[in-house]
Amino acid sequence: MIPSKTKPGEDAANDTGENLMTTARTLDTDEPRRISGLPTGPALRRAAAFLADLVKDPAFLKTEVRSLIEEASGREDWYVAHRHEAEDGAFSLQVFVWPPGTGTRIHDHSSWGAYCCAAGTVLEERYGRLDDGSRPDHARLRKDWQLWWGPGDGASTVQPGDGGIHRVGNPGESPAVSVHLYGPRTGETDGRDYDPSQDHVCDRRD
Numbered sequence: 143m144i145p146s147k148t149k150p151g152e153d154a155a156n157d158t159g160e161n162l163m164t165t166a167r168t169l170d171t172d173e174p175r176r177i178s179g180l181p182t183g184p185a186l187r188r189a190a191a192f193l194a195d196l197v198k199d200p201a202f203l204k205t206e207v208r209s210l211i212e213e214a215s216g217r218e219d220w221y222v223a224h225r226h227e228a229e230d231g232a233f234s235l236q237v238f239v240w241p242p243g244t245g246t247r248i249h250d251h252s253s254w255g256a257y258c259c260a261a262g263t264v265l266e267e268r269y270g271r272l273d274d275g276s277r278p279d280h281a282r283l284r285k286d287w288q289l290w291w292g293p294g295d296g297a298s299t300v301q302p303g304d305g306g307i308h309r310v311g312n313p314g315e316s317p318a319v320s321v322h323l324y325g326p327r328t329g330e331t332d333g334r335d336y337d338p339s340q341d342h343v344c345d346r347r348d
């Protein structure tokens with residue numbers, strides 16, 4: 143999740159006070175609201191189940207996903223097509239579009255997160271730290287694993303901070319769409335970006 147990638151759209155407010163994009167009113171935000179009040183462990187289990195069910199929902203696929211697959215062919219970079227933000231920062235539900243050959247930087251989040259592929263396939267890489275975090279702006283990473291995710295594979299979950307350093311992308315030749323749910327933010331910025339070639343880490347700026 144990187145906020146600057148949001149696709150321009152009109153915001154609207156529903157009667158629960160959440161900010162919703164007009165194109166994404168079909169999504170259920172009651173369950174994300176309930177999940178956001180749970181401790182991280184139970185929240186991640188519920189978030190994974192919520193997303194896995196969502197990507198099997200024919201109405202969601204029809205109204206939220208199919209048009210994005212068509213739209214992705216005209217885009218050069220990944221972006222967030224729909225974003226549902228709780229006004230109090232309790233959760234953020236986002237639909238990502240991944241044109242072929244796109245991917246994020248290596249990063250973490252200041253909140254817990256869960257994501258599930260809704261169409262196509264995405265590649266997730268996961269990293270751990272080799273250093274103890276005591277040097278400012280310094281982080282030495284090792285790659286722990288990578289996994290391809292497609293519809294029906296369930297959801298991946300990440301812990302907040304450097305317990306969930308990852309990169310998501312689509313190295314394939316067809317567009318992909320994924321749905322992400324993030325919990326309450328614990329910092330001013332939404333996590334950090336890592337550059338393993340320089341052993342560098344910094345707060346995310348965009």
Ligand SMILES: [Fe+2]
Nearest residue numbers: 143249251308
């Ligand atoms: Fe992420």
